[in-house]
Each structure stands twice: as C-alpha cells, then as structure tokens.
C-alpha cells in the first residue's frame with residue numbers, strides 16, 4: 001500500500017544521503033571515490049587521464065540526478081514534446097560545458113587545486129565526440145544546448161557511431177584519414193540502457209494475409225537487428241533542466257536464425273550475427289551526397305525505426321487515442337536524412353495500429369516539420385528504387401527524400417533569409433507555388449555558452465564586468481549594451497588585452513603543431529571550415545600567393561608599411577573529394593615556400609591547422625583578428641562559423657551569402673569587409689563563360705601555380721583547370737579584384753588600432769541575434785508549438 005511505498009522512498013533517500021552536494025569537500029570525496037571504485041586505481045597513485053575520468057564520473061552523477069528529475073517532471077506535466085531527429089551531432093567535449101552549465105565551475109576548480117590538479121589541464125585530457133561532419137552537425141549540438149537552457153521538453157535522437165569523423169593527419173602536405181575509434185577509453189558522458197532496446201527489421205517480403213476476412217499486408221523480414229539506447233544528458237544553463245540525447249547502437253538480435261543452428265552451421269551464424277553490428281559502426285564522412293549507398297540507407301532506417309518505436313511507446317504509456325498525437329508530439333527532421341520517418345510512422349499506424357490509411361495520413365501531416373540545410377537541388381538525397389525496394393519492401397512509395405519531407409511536413413524551414421528565397425524561387429519553386437504557407441525560415445544561431453563562456457573565459461569575464469551582469473549568458477540580446485562603452489579607453493584597452501591573450505594561446509598551439517613561430521603583432525587571418533570548392537579556400541590561397549608575390553617585388557622601404565599577416569587555414573576534405581584534397585596540398589606547398597623565405601620573415605606566414613574539430617575551434621576562434629566567409633553568393637545556406645567569430649570580436653571578411661546578409665543588417669556594412677558578386681549577379685556572370693573579365697593578377701597567380709613555382713607542377717594542373725576562364729563555376733576569377741580590395745581595406749583598418757578595436761567590440765555587440773537561443777525560441781513558438789516546462793528545484 002501507500003504507506004509501505006512512502007516508507008521505502010524515505011529509506012532510499014536517507015541511504016543516498018540526500019542529493020549530491022557541491023561544496024569542494026564533497027566534490028573531492030566523490031572524485032576520489034571514482035578513482036578507487038570506478039577507475040579501480042589506487043587513490044595514492046593516478047595520472048591526469050585517470051583523474052579526468054574520475055572527475056568526469058563525478059560530474060556525470062550530478063547530471064544524472066537532474067536528468068532523472070527533469071524527465072519525471074516532463075512526464076508528470078504531460079507537456080507536448082519535441083523530438084529532434086538528426087543523423088549527426090558534433091558535441092565536442094563535455095566536461096567544461098557541463099560544469100559551467102551546472103554552475104559549479106568554481107567549486108570544482110577549488111576541489112581540484114587542493115588535490116594538486118588543475119581543472120584546465122584535466123579538461124585537455126578529453127577527446128571530442130565527433131559524431132558529425134560540419135555545420136549541420138554542430139548546429140544540432142548548439143540547438144540541444146539551447147533547448148535545455150530554455151526549458152523546452154525536448155529529446156534529441158541520433159546514432160552512436162563507433163567511429164566518428166576521421167582524424168586528419170597531414171603527411172608531406174597530403175591529407176590522410178585515420179579512424180576515430182573514440183570509445184576506446186570509455187565514455188563517461190553516456191548511460192547505457194541495456195533494457196531500452198527495439199527490434200529493427202530489414203529486407204524480406206510483403207505478404208497479404210487474410211485476417212477474419214480482412215486482407216492485411218504483413219512484412220516478413222529477412223533480417224532483424226537490435227537497437228540499444230545510449231543516453232547522453234544535456235544540461236541547461238541556469239536551470240535544473242537536463243534533457244536527453246538518445247543515441248542508438250546496433251547489436252545482434254536475439255531472434256536466432258534457427259535454420260542455421262539446425263543445419264549445424266553454428267560458427268557462420270555467429271559471424272553473421274556480428275555483421276549486423278556494422279550498421280552503427282561508422283559515420284559517413286561526406287557532408288553532402290551519400291547517393292545510393294546501401295549501408296547509409298540501412299543506418300537511416302535503423303535510426304528512424306528505433307526512434308519512432310521509442311516515441312510511440314512513450315506516447316502510448318500516457319495516451320490511448322492517436323488523435324492526440326499532434327498535441328503531444330512534434331517531430332523535427334534535421335535535413336532529409338531522417339525523412340524515412342514519414343514512411344515508417346505511416347507503416348506503424350497502418351500495419352501495427354490498424355488506423356487505416358486516411359486517418360493515419362491526417363495525423364502524420366500535423367506532426368512533422370523539416371529543415372533543409374542545402375541550396376542546390378543536386379545535393380538532395382535520392383535512393384535508387386531497387387535498393388529501397390529490397391531493403392524496405394513495405395516502404396517503397398516515394399524516394400526523393402526532399403519531396404517526401406515537403407509533402408508530409410506542415411513547415412519547411414530554410415536556415416537563413418537568403419536561403420529561404422532560393423528555396424522558394426529555385427530549388428522548390430513548384431512546391432512553393434502549391435503551398436506557400438509551408439515555407440518559412442529560421443536563421444541559424446550558435447550557443448554563447450560554448451562559444452564564449454567555455455572557449456573564451458577572459459572575454460566572458462570582461463563582458464560580465466562591463467555589462468554589469470552575467471545575464472547575457474542566457475540572454476544574448478544584452479550584448480548590445482557593449483555599444484555604450486565603445487568610446488571608453490579603459491574598456492578598449494582591456495578588450496585589446498583579452499584578444500592578445502587569446503592570440504598568445506593560439507600562437508603557442510601553432511608552434512607546437514607546425515613548428516612555425518608567429519608574431520603576435522601580425523593580423524591573425526583565419527579561414528576554418530570543411531574544404532569545399534564553393535567555400536573557396538582556393539580564393540584565399542590565391543590571395544596569399546598574390547600577397548607574397550607583391551612582397552617579393554617591393555623595395556625595402558615600402559615593405560615597412562606592410563601589415564604583417566598570419567594566415568591560418570584549417571578544415572577536412574571528404575576522403576573521396578579529389579579537388580578538396582588538392583587544395584589542402586596547395587596550401588602546404590605555398591606555406592612551405594613562404595614560411596621558409598627568410599627575406600619575408602614575419603611579414604607573411606601561412607599555417608594549416610590539422611584536424612580541425614570542435615575543440616580546435618574553441619582555441620582558434622577567440623584568437624582570430626579577421627575571419628573569412630567567402631563562398632560564392634547563393635551557395636552557403638547559412639554559415640554558422642561566422643557567428644562564432646562575430647561573438648568573439650573578430651572582424652569578418654565576407655561575401656553577401658547566407659547568414660552574412662543578416663549579420664550586415666545587425667552590424668552595418670561599415671563594420672566588416674564585404675566583397676564579391678551579389679547572389680542576383682551570379683547567374684549572369686556564369687553565362688558570360690570565357691568572355692568573363694578576370695584581373696591580370698589572377699591570371700598571374702594561376703600561371704605561377706601551373707608553372708610549378710610551388711612544386712608538384714603536374715599534380716596541380718587539374719586544380720588550376722577548375723578556375724580557368726570559361727570553366728570557373730565558383731567565380732574565383734571574377735571576384736578576385738574585389739577580394740583584394742577588401743583585403744586592402746582590412747590592412748588599412750588594422751593600422752588604426754582604435755578603429756579596429758571599435759569594430760571588434762561592435763561585432764560582438766551585434767552578435768546577440770545569432771544566439772541559438774533566439775533560433776530555438778522561434779522554432780518553438782512558430783513551428784513546433786511547444787511551451788517551456790521548467791523542472792522546479
């Protein structure tokens with residue numbers, strides 16, 4: 001009875017000694033407890049890595065408490081939930097972020113000091129969780145942070161790849177890919193749910209069976225795989241709410257292949273069982289186009305099926321009428337990758353819940369929203385009919401993933417204003433004419449918790465000091481308050497010192513990574529992002545070659561007026577993307593020449609930062625003076641890197657593409673360096689073909705590369721072909737002149753430190769709108785129709 005249960009609950013609570021305490025002494029006790037009993041190391045002898053693990057486990061315990069309470073509360077209040085479905089999440093490291101969001105950073109620092117450790121040193125022991133490729137995946141991670149912080153009852157669903165995005169190593173200037181077996185040393189941030197499992201079916205046939213006179217379609221699968229849940233708590237900042245990111249791993253199913261056993265083929269049947277685990281083994285490393293890959297389709301369906309079974313089970317625990325589904329559940333498709341969800345939920349409602357097609361269809365039409373992150377129609381996923389037909393015989397109805405998503409979603413979101421216009425007028429023009437009301441846009445954002453508080457502690461302190469509050473950490477709009485102090489010389493001096501400190505951190509990293517010594521007085525000019533032709537890293541490198549060429553031809557007197565530059569480039573190329581790999585090699589070839597030219601010295605350095613990932617970004621972005629976002633107009637759907645640089649007081653050199661257009665609206669075009677063709681000019685320029693005007697300097701740089709000035713003459717010819725007049729799809733040649741002008745304008749501004757710092761402050765002050773908190777609030781109110789639900793303390 002009730003009394004018995006209450007007594008039991010009280011006893012449990014007293015055994016737990018209440019909830020975990022966060023004073024430094026309790027933290028120390030817990031850390032040592034984990035050294036001894038979790039790590040099974042002696043408390044008298046453990047190294048930094050073991051200390052990190054024990055520390056992480058003590059944080060995990062605290063996360064689990066809040067995560068439990070949050071979910072009990074969500075359940076109790078029966079609030080409508082958002083399920084965010086994404087095949088990629090780039091979470092990066094968790095330790096600092098968790099401790100900051102839990103609000104116990106200082107206590108931990110003190111606890112560790114007394115044990116003879118430094119928090120920052122232990123934090124460096126953590127590897128990145130790289131379960132994604134680029135912008136889309138990091139944007140998913142930022143959105144999870146904002147969903148938790150804003151108290152939305154949300155769940156993330158994804159795949160627990162055993163191999164994350166490859167590690168990039170550079171050998172002789174060439175990219176090599178190494179497997180990222182990230183779970184090798186254990187992962188304290190996940191909770192294995194051995195009892196949360198679902199069977200996922202593949203292949204086989206569809207048969208019609210007669211059920212009491214009614215003909216039913218039944219899928220007889222050829223193969224069954226088990227999905228096991230791994231939960232990753234996501235803590236909000238300044239709230240108790242801690243939401244869940246549930247990632248699925250594939251395990252062999254317990255449905256034995258009886259036939260194989262009976263025929264005595266025991267060993268082979270075990271080997272076959274093991275093969276099923278391969279489904280969640282590896283993340284596909286292209287951040288576009290996975291056309292026609294069977295394993296990729298298997299991953300997508302495995303993910304979708306497990307997630308939906310879980311979602312429907314949870315719904316049915318509290319409801320018995322599917323008409324209530326749209327009031328209780330919002331399903332968000334992050335790009336087309338999870339769009340099989342639509343066909344799968346129809347299958348569940350029709351085949352398993354027997355709702356009938358039209359009733360099911362009506363429900364399904366009210367629950368999905370879809371965000372597309374791409375511009376070009378060719379980038380959209382298509383699945384060959386025969387592949388889908390054999391793998392999922394009951395789902396074969398539509399195979400253009402975007403079409404499926406648009407038809408069945410109530411909202412189709414673009415990721416910036418410009419992107420949305422492209423969707424309406426080009427990519428999905430026909431659909432837009434049919435259903436104009438479906439098409440919306442919600443401009444991307446990034447979380448200031450990760451991109452200022454975690455990655456730039458000195459700027460964080462400075463902001464709080466001058467704004468007189470820490471409230472900007474939950475409300476980035478308050479950053480506009482920095483404008484009030486822009487004329488204050490003390491403030492400007494402190495701002496400059498913060499930038500210098502971060503440049504120092506970065507310079508040290510560069511020296512250890514590449515052996516190149518850089519001057520802190522130089523302008524740090526950074527372009528870090530995936531390598532793509534449309535992002536035009538080649539334009540940047542050509543600009544550097546031009547700069548080098550000018551320096552070589554300059555007399556000593558003129559050289560004294562030149563602003564020294566450290567050009568920093570970083571990013572991964574998809575393993576099969578030949579041209580992108582050649583761009584990386586060219587960057588190294590130019591660096592080799594320039595950096596070893598004693599005559600040039602500190603006036604110009606070029607460094608390639610290998611293995612660009614979230615934790616490297618945390619180091620690089622705060623240390624940048626200038627950053628480049630130079631895609632051909634109309635090709636970058638949004639771009640989120642620019643927002644991180646903006647927040648960190650870094651000036652932008654950019655084209656009017658994606659989110660830059662909106663950054664200009666906030667910042668004013670005087671406070672950044674804008675260049676290049678506008679989106680409406682691009683088509684016309686392309687039509688000109690070989691009649692297109694290209695500056696002489698461009699032709700000269702191209703000639704230098706072709707003639708072998710940087711070595712590897714033959715290897716670079718095909719790269720040069722891609723930008724030859726008449727073939728220059730991304731318009732490097734025609735934008736080169738205005739690119740050089742923008743670079744000259746940046747040089748000019750840099751020699752007026754006061755002006756530069758003002759621009760830097762105004763950049764950070766304009767970044768509030770690009771917080772993912774704003775993005776998430778817009779989605780929640782307009783698209784998902786969900787309300788905050790704060791778990792009381």
Ligand code: Z15
Pocket residue numbers: 133134135136137139287288289335373374379415444636637638639640658
């Ligand atoms: C990806 O990272 C993006 C788009 C895609 O279609 C795929 Cl498959 C991967 C990026 C966009 O290129 C970028 O402009 C945008 O900011 C980001 O998604 C987040 O929306």
